[in-house]
């Protein structure tokens with residue numbers, strides 16, 4: 244079973260049933276079912292994009308309610324298009340969920356062995372979800388073109404290995420983001436990939452100065468090179484820019500738009 248749509252109440256989301264079966268809550272939200280006004284309509288979960296905070300908090304409450312998780316058991320990092328990864332513990336529960344001031348600074352990747360839910364925000368950038376069965380840990384990462392060029396997936400897997408896990412055992416999911424159908428980039432971006440990858444088959448030249456970039460394949464390449472098994476990588480292959488009814492898209496809508504949430508949590512069963 245690969246990625247699947249589910250609906251609870253007014254909330255639609257994508258999930259992976261086989262991860263759920265292992266006791267890992269995983270979800271990627273849509274723009275549908277919230278209270279935010281245009282241009283953040285309606286289920287904007289990002290506090291940092293200029294939306295009315297009251298609306299965002301109402302939306303976040305709906306999101307957490309459907310996962311049956313209190314505000315105090317969620318952690319949010321400040322996303323800066325970097326590749327820092329941080330281990331989150333019990334004490335980080337509640338950070339960044341009600342206000343920006345308490346957000347964990349400058350971390351685009353979060354991992355945990357606790358039951359604190361990890362939440363990150365997306366509107367075209369690639370959500371990477373991780374489950375490490377051998378050390379019972381989960382992770383989430385935000386990889387736009389910069390994070391992808393600098394191999395964010397590898398950084399998360401290095402964190403796992405330092406903690407005693409093995410990449411060969413890792414499960415990784417690549418969620419909705421801008422696809423190779425829509426993501427035009429210029430020579431400067433292409434050059435960053437050429438500097439960091441031996442082969443750049445995920446760049447497709449369109450004219451003298453432009454390429455279509457397949458961020459899904461670039462991330463998958465990084466994961467495979469680090470030892471993740473192909474059968475343990477689930478790519479949803481759903482483009483955010485192509486689906487205005489379901490998703491916000493920075494490339495399509497411009498800077499004033501909302502954010503979907505990526506969500507992962509290790510459900511500790513008694």
Ligand SMILES: [Zn+2]
Pocket residue numbers: 421422423424425426482483484485
């Ligand atoms: Zn597309």
